[in-house]
Amino acid sequence: MTKMHIRIGALSILSILLFSCSSSDDPETEQVNPPDPDPDPVKEWSLVWEDNFDTDLSAWNAWDSGAFNEEVQLYTPSQLVLENGVLSVNVERKEVTGATIPGSMDQKMFPYTSGRIETKTTYGPSSAAGEQEYRFMARIQLPAGAGMWPAFWSFGDPWPTKGEIDILEARGNEPNQFQSNVFYGTTAGTATSFNNEEIYTNLDDLTADFHTYELIWAKDKLTILLDDVVKATYTTIRNHNISDLFDNKHKITLNVAVGGIFFPPGDRDITAYADTAVMKVDWVKVYKR
Numbered sequence: 001m002t003k004m005h006i007r008i009g010a011l012s013i014l015s016i017l018l019f020s021c022s023s024s025d026d027p028e029t030e031q032v033n034p035p036d037p038d039p040d041p042v043k044e045w046s047l048v049w050e051d052n053f054d055t056d057l058s059a060w061n062a063w064d065s066g067a068f069n070e071e072v073q074l075y076t077p078s079q080l081v082l083e084n085g086v087l088s089v090n091v092e093r094k095e096v097t098g099a100t101i102p103g104s105m106d107q108k109m110f111p112y113t114s115g116r117i118e119t120k121t122t123y124g125p126s127s128a129a130g131e132q133e134y135r136f137m138a139r140i141q142l143p144a145g146a147g148m149w150p151a152f153w154s155f156g157d158p159w160p161t162k163g164e165i166d167i168l169e170a171r172g173n174e175p176n177q178f179q180s181n182v183f184y185g186t187t188a189g190t191a192t193s194f195n196n197e198e199i200y201t202n203l204d205d206l207t208a209d210f211h212t213y214e215l216i217w218a219k220d221k222l223t224i225l226l227d228d229v230v231k232a233t234y235t236t237i238r239n240h241n242i243s244d245l246f247d248n249k250h251k252i253t254l255n256v257a258v259g260g261i262f263f264p265p266g267d268r269d270i271t272a273y274a275d276t277a278v279m280k281v282d283w284v285k286v287y288k289r
Helices: none
Strands: 046-051 060-062 073-075 080-083 086-099 107-114 116-119 133-141 148-155 164-169 178-183 198-200 211-218 222-226 229-234 251-258 276-288
Touching: 073 086, 073 251, 086 251, 107 251, 133 148, 133 164, 133 251, 148 276, 164 211, 178 222, 178 229, 198 229, 251 276
Parallel strands: 073 107
Antiparallel strands: 046 276, 060 116, 080 086, 086 107, 086 276, 116 251, 133 211, 133 276, 148 164, 148 251, 164 178, 178 198, 211 222, 222 229
C-alpha cells in the first residue's frame, strides 16, 4: 500500500504532506534476521533527557486542533491525563468542534477527541557536538480497538528535508504487530517517495502490557528495537543515505489518531470503531554516546 502523509511542525501554520507510515515498492532496508538482543540498553550511554510523567507536561507542546490524513479526531489537551507516573492519552467518541488544523481559523465538527504532544526541545546526533549516536526510548501500552492509530515518532521542521522517523505505529485492531518507517526528501513541503516501511508481526499482544520501543540513530544507520531486541536496521532510503538525516534534530511525538488513510479503505467506517481507548506511556528517555 502506498499512502501520502501530512504533518506540520509544532503548532506552526506550515502545512506539509505527512504523517505516519507510507510504504514503497522494494524498500531498500537491511532487515536484521534473526533479531539479536541488545546486551545493555543504556551501557556507555549518557542520559540527555527523560520524562517519567510524575509532575506535568511542561516539556511538551500539546495540540489543540485537528490534523491530516483524513483522520477524524480533534486533539485536545484535556485528553492527556497524568496519574501515578503514567501518561494516558485518552480517546473518546464524542462530537466536538475545533480548528481543522493548527493555526487555522476554520472550524469543523469531529466525532472523536484524542491527544497529541511533541517535545519543545529537538534531539538528535550532531557532528559538531561530537554526538555520534542518539537513542530515543519509550515504554508504552498500546490502545486496543478498531480505528485506533497510536504512534511514537520524531520529525524535523521543515519536512521532509529534515526527515521523519516513525519508531512505532500500529492499528488497534491488530494488537500483535506494529511497524516503523522513515521519510526523507530534498524539497521542503513536497511529498516524497523516499520512505521505507517495515512491519513486525506475530508479537505478543502489545495492548495487554507495556513494551519498550526504541530508535538508535547513528550517522549511517537507524536501528529499531522492541524490548531490547533489534527488529530492523535501515541503511538507505531509496536513493538517499541515512547520513542525509544526520545533524537534523527532531521533535519527539506521541499521539493517537483515529481513522484515516493509515487504514485500508474497507476499515474506514467510523461506526465500527471503538468508542473509547487509551494509550499509556510510562516514560520517554533520550540518550547519547
